[in-house]
Amino acid sequence: MNLFSILGEALRALRQNRLRAGLTMLGMIIGVAAVVLMLSIGQGAQTQINQTIASMGSNLFIVVPGATSAGGFSFGSGSVKTLTINDAYAIAELPSISATAPVTSGTAQLNYAAKNWSTIITGTTPNYFEVGSWKIESGTIFTDSDLRSATRVVVLGSVTAKNLFNDEDPVGKTIRITNRPFLVVGVLMAKGQSLTGRDQDDNVFIPITTSERQITGNQFPGSIRHMLVQGKSAEDMDIAELEITQLLRQRHRISGTKENDFTVRNLTAIADIATGAAKVMSFVLGAIASVSLLVGGIGIMNIMLVSVTERTREIGIRMAIGANQRAILIQFLLEALMICIMGGLIGLVIGIGGAWLVSQMADMLIVITLGMIGLAFLFASAVGIFFGFYPAKKAASLKPVDALRYE
Amino acid sequence: MLPTPAHHSATPLIKIENLCKSYSLQDANGKTITNQVLFNINLTIHQGEFVAIMGHSGSGKSTLMNILGCLDTPTSGAYWLTEKNVATLSSDELARIRNRNIGFVFQGFNLLKRMTALDNVAVPLLYAGISRANSRKQALELLRRTGLENFAMHQPNQLSGGQQQRVAISRALVNQPPLILADEPTGNLDSQTSREIMSLFEQLNRDQGITIVLVTHEDDIAAYAKRLIRLKDGHVIYDKNNAIETTSNQSASVHAIHDHPQSNTD
Numbered sequence: 001m002n003l004f005s006i007l008g009e010a011l012r013a014l015r016q017n018r019l020r021a022g023l024t025m026l027g028m029i030i031g032v033a034a035v036v037l038m039l040s041i042g043q044g045a046q047t048q049i050n051q052t053i054a055s056m057g058s059n060l061f062i063v064v065p066g067a068t069s070a071g072g073f074s075f076g077s078g079s080v081k082t083l084t085i086n087d088a089y090a091i092a093e094l095p096s097i098s099a100t101a102p103v104t105s106g107t108a109q110l111n112y113a114a115k116n117w118s119t120i121i122t123g124t125t126p127n128y129f130e131v132g133s134w135k136i137e138s139g140t141i142f143t144d145s146d147l148r149s150a151t152r153v154v155v156l157g158s159v160t161a162k163n164l165f166n167d168e169d170p171v172g173k174t175i176r177i178t179n180r181p182f183l184v185v186g187v188l189m190a191k192g193q194s195l196t197g198r199d200q201d202d203n204v205f206i207p208i209t210t211s212e213r214q215i216t217g218n219q220f221p222g223s224i225r226h227m228l229v230q231g232k233s234a235e236d237m238d239i240a241e242l243e244i245t246q247l248l249r250q251r252h253r254i255s256g257t258k259e260n261d262f263t264v265r266n267l268t269a270i271a272d273i274a275t276g277a278a279k280v281m282s283f284v285l286g287a288i289a290s291v292s293l294l295v296g297g298i299g300i301m302n303i304m305l306v307s308v309t310e311r312t313r314e315i316g317i318r319m320a321i322g323a324n325q326r327a328i329l330i331q332f333l334l335e336a337l338m339i340c341i342m343g344g345l346i347g348l349v350i351g352i353g354g355a356w357l358v359s360q361m362a363d364m365l366i367v368i369t370l371g372m373i374g375l376a377f378l379f380a381s382a383v384g385i386f387f388g389f390y391p392a393k394k395a396a397s398l399k400p401v402d403a404l405r406y407e
Numbered sequence: 408m409l410p411t412p413a414h415h416s417a418t419p420l421i422k423i424e425n426l427c428k429s430y431s432l433q434d435a436n437g438k439t440i441t442n443q444v445l446f447n448i449n450l451t452i453h454q455g456e457f458v459a460i461m462g463h464s465g466s467g468k469s470t471l472m473n474i475l476g477c478l479d480t481p482t483s484g485a486y487w488l489t490e491k492n493v494a495t496l497s498s499d500e501l502a503r504i505r506n507r508n509i510g511f512v513f514q515g516f517n518l519l520k521r522m523t524a525l526d527n528v529a530v531p532l533l534y535a536g537i538s539r540a541n542s543r544k545q546a547l548e549l550l551r552r553t554g555l556e557n558f559a560m561h562q563p564n565q566l567s568g569g570q571q572q573r574v575a576i577s578r579a580l581v582n583q584p585p586l587i588l589a590d591e592p593t594g595n596l597d598s599q600t601s602r603e604i605m606s607l608f609e610q611l612n613r614d615q616g617i618t619i620v621l622v623t624h625e626d627d628i629a630a631y632a633k634r635l636i637r638l639k640d641g642h643v644i645y646d647k648n649n650a651i652e653t654t655s656n657q658s659a660s661v662h663a664i665h666d667h668p669q670s671n672t673d
C-alpha cells in the first residue's frame with residue numbers, strides 16, 4: 001500500500017471521529033501556540049536588548065570619577081571631581097583608544113516661544129556623537145570651533161525637540177536655556193531607552209566649554225561628570241582598560257597600593273550580561289511552554305491506545321485481506337502524526353496571532369523567525385511520532401486471528 | 408523454490424501433514440492447561456476443488472480454517488500452500504499470501520465500516536501496491552460482475568445481508584486468488600439469499616476454477632460442495648466426494664504418500 005493511500009485512510013479515520021480528533025488536537029494546538037508565543041517574546045526581548053546595545057556604541061568604556069574614601073568613609077562614585085577634560089584628551093592619545101568624549105551635565109529650564117521644558121543639559125565635545133553612535137536627524141552637530149570659542153549652540157534630543165517645537169523644524173531657531181539664547185544647530189535621531197530604562201532622547205547637548213562657563217558653572221574648573229572612551233577593537237578591550245587605568249593613576253599621582261580615584265567600566269561587558277540574561281529568559285519560557293506540548297503528546301498516546309483497542313476487529317480484517325505489520329503501523333502512526341501536524345499548524349497561527357496581540361497591547365517587541373516556526377513544527381511532529389509509535393506498534397503486533405475474533 | 412513438477416494436477420494447492428494445534432491457558436491457580444484442538448490432521452486439496460468442512464462447534468473446524476488462511480500458525484506439523492511451507496514464512500510473507508493467494512469470506516461479512524462498498528473491495532488492491540485510481544477501477548468491475556454496480560457508493564450499513572456478503576465476495580476475488588476460504592458464509596443469511604450466495608460460489612468454482620474451502624454446519628449448504636470433510640473433536644472422521652459416494656476417495660491417505668517438491672530453503 002503506498003503512502004498516499006495510507007494517508008487517505010488515516011484522514012478518513014480522523015474524520016470518522018471528529019470530536020475526539022479535535023479534542024486531542026487541542027492539546028497540540030495549545031502546546032505549539034504556547035511555544036511559539038514564548039519563543040517570540042523571548043526572542044523579542046533579546047532583539048530589543050541587542051538594539052539598545054548597538055545604539056550605545058561599540059567598544060565603549062565609561063570612566064567615572066570617585067570611589068574615594070576619606071578616613072575610612074567611602075564616598076560613592078562621582079562624589080569627587082577628580083576627572084578633568086584634560087584627562088579625556090590625554091586618554092584619547094593612547095594607542096588602543098580611538099576617541100574620548102568628556103561629559104558634564106546638569107538640569108536646566110528651556111524656553112521656546114510660549115513653551116518651556118526642563119531637561120538634562122549635557123556639555124560635551126563633538127566626538128560624543130560618534131562615540132555614542134548618535135545619528136543626526138536634521139541640521140548638524142556643533143563643531144570644534146564652537147568648542148574652542150564656547151559658542152551658544154545646541155543639539156536637541158528628539159523628545160526634547162518634539163516637546164518644544166511640536167512639528168516645527170527647530171534647526172535655525174533660537175531657544176533660551178536658563179534665559180540665555182542658544183541657536184539650535186541640529187536634532188538627533190531617536191534612540192529609545194537605555195539599558196537602565198532611561199529615555200535617552202530627552203536631552204540637549206551643548207559644547208562642554210559653553211556649559212562650564214555659562215550654564216552649570218563650576219567650582220572645580222575643568223572637572224567633568226564622566227567620560228566616554230571608545231576602544232579601537234573589541235579584542236583589545238582588556239589592554240585598553242589597563243592603559244586607561246595606568247595613565248589616569250599616573251596623571252592623578254596615585255602610587256603604590258593606593259586605590260584609584262576613578263572607575264573604568266566596560267559597557268560591552270555589561271551588555272553581554274544583559275544579552276545572556278535575555279537568552280536564559282527565552283530558554284526558560286520555551287522550556288515551560290514545551291511542557292504543555294508534552295502533555296498534549298501524552299493525550300495523543302492515550303487516545304491512540306483507545307482507538308487501537310476499539311478498532312481491533314478492523315485491524316484483524318485488514319490483516320486478513322493483506323495488510324502487513326508495516327502497513328498497520330504506518331496507518332496508526334500517520335493518524336497520530338496528522339493530529340500533531342494539523343494541531344501544530346493551527347497552534348502556529350494562534351501563537352503568531354497571540355504574539356501580535358501581545359506586541360500591540362503590551363508594547364513589546366515580538367520577533368517571529370522562520371527558524372522558530374520550523375522548530376515548533378519539528379517539535380510537534382516529533383511528539384506525534386514519539387507518542388504515536390507505541391500504540392501503532394501495539395496495533396501492528398496483534399495476531400490476525402486474535403484481532404479478527406475480538407468483539 | 409524447486410522447479411514445479413511437470414504434472415500440474417499432481418501438485419496440490421494445499422497439503423497438510425500431521426498438523427496439530429493446541430492452546431495453552433492459565434487457570435485460576437496459575438497452572439498451565441494445554442487444550443489440544445486439532446490432532447494429526449492430514450489433508451490434501453487440489454486446485455479447482457470445492458470442499459465443505461463440517462463439524463459441530465468445538466470440532467476444530469474454525470481453527471483449521473484459520474490455519475489454512477494463514478491467520479494462525481500450527482503447533483506442529485507441516486502446511487504447504489502452493490508449495491510454500493507456511494510454517495517457515497515471516498509475518499510479511501504471510502500477509503502477502505493472504506493478500507494474493509487467499510480470499511476470505513466471513514459469516515459476519517467483516518466489511519470495513521463507514522467505507523463505501525467500492526472502497527471496501529479496493530482495499531486488498533491498495534495493500535498489493537496498486538494505485539487508488541486503478542484499485543477503484545478494478546473494484547468497480549468486480550462489483551459489476553456480482554451485480555452490485557448500483558450500490559458501489561453505499562456503505563455496508565445501507566446494504567442488505569446478501570448484498571454485504573456479495574461485496575465481501577467481490578473483495579475476496581479482487582486480487583484473483585486461487586483459493587477462497589469461506590467461514591460459514593451463509594450463517595447470517597436467510598435461505599433464499601443463502602442459495603444465491605452458494606450458486607455464486609458454485610459458479611466461481613465451475614467457471615473460473617477457483618478452489619473453494621467452505622466451513623458450514625448446514626447439510627444443504629454443504630451439498631453444494633463436491634467434497635465433504637467431517638471433523639469431530641479435532642480428528643478427520645470423514646473425507647469423501649459428495650457426488651460419488653462409492654469411489655475410494657480417501658484423499659487424506661492417498662495424497663499423504665505423494666512426493667512434495669518442498670525444500671526448507673523456500
